[in-house]
């Protein structure tokens with residue numbers, strides 16, 4: 001067992017006492033520990049690689065994904081970690097989210113990028129605010145990666161929050177071109193981080209979002225020199241009624257898919273499902289920082305959103321391949337089966353991944369693979 005695996009296991013075991021401690025101390029210590037852990041975790045390459053069975057692989061956009069699941073954006077913000085997840089057997093690797101300018105993210109009262117977990121609810125909150133080194137730096141790093149078969153390299157990008165569209169959009173396009181040059185296999189356009197201005201829960205299809213989509217469509221999608229899919233990441237809070245209009249907007253503009261989705265800010269609605277022993281911490285974090293909720297609390301909404309998105313795609317009848325990716329509360333083989341049942345064959349995980357890593361270490365995908373039935377379904381072209 002590596003030191004990193006041991007640390008993850010120990011921290012996971014200690015989580016159970018967090019309800020007995022003052023919430024401010026839990027947030028401070030969890031955040032500090034996570035900031036030390038993550039950079040080391042990204043380079044802790046296991047000695048033995050795991051090769052998932054061929055029949056669990058999925059084909060989408062002409063790309064082969066060894067498993068129907070891989071890390072959600074935000075885990076490897078600097079783009080370190082490909083070698084590690086590739087050795088674990090992940091379906092792909094996502095770097096970022098990056099923005100055009102390096103960002104410090106949210107730092108308050110000496111706490112850089114406040115986060116916490118809710119152990120008994122298998123969930124978490126973060127108010128990081130997209131800290132990152134910028135598209136150019138991370139793209140240059142990704143360009144040097146030796147890719148492994150069927151483990152696509154992915155970049156998650158966002159327009160620079162808080163900038164005028166006239167400046168932010170050309171910078172976003174420039175960043176996407178850098179990732180194209182770096183050889184990434186698909187790009188995620190993050191439109192749904194609740195911790196920065198300009199991103200939204202998409203209660204409505206607003207003009208600013210459409211303007212960004214139009215610009216990316218005409219000045220990037222229409223000018224691609226190779227098959228480089230671009231998918232848009234929306235919030236799991238996007239209302240089901242709103243989804244058909246959003247999906248139509250994406251399909252009409254030739255986007256290649258949608259991810260449902262990002263973290264949630266439905267604090268009141270989700271609070272009901274928070275384990276009673278986690279509620280003090282939940283109330284503290286959401287009232288002190290706000291932030292986005294992730295993990296098991298999103299399981300039902302991500303599945304319902306994905307099912308609605310699949311129906312909306314069917315109704316649009318796109319002439320190009322358009323895939324729905326599920327993200328939110330995915331933690332086990334049963335979740336992947338539930339996704340497949342509603343017609344979704346691509347999944348991402350964040351909170352569930354770390355809970356599994358704490359238990360199985362670098363065997364995280366090996367264990368998941370053993371629990372899965374063959375994913376015989378393939379996405380359709």
Ligand SMILES: Cc1cc2nc3c(=O)[nH]c(=O)nc-3n(C[C@H](O)[C@H](O)[C@H](O)COP(=O)(O)O)c2cc1C
Nearest residue numbers: 072073074097126261262294295328329349350351
């Ligand atoms: C600490 C943390 C940082 C995150 N950073 C990003 C990010 O940079 N970009 C992004 O698109 N999503 C980010 N997310 C959201 C996740 O990618 C994912 O959408 C969300 O956690 C729901 O998935 P889960 O329930 O499997 O955790 C972040 C989530 C967490 C917990």
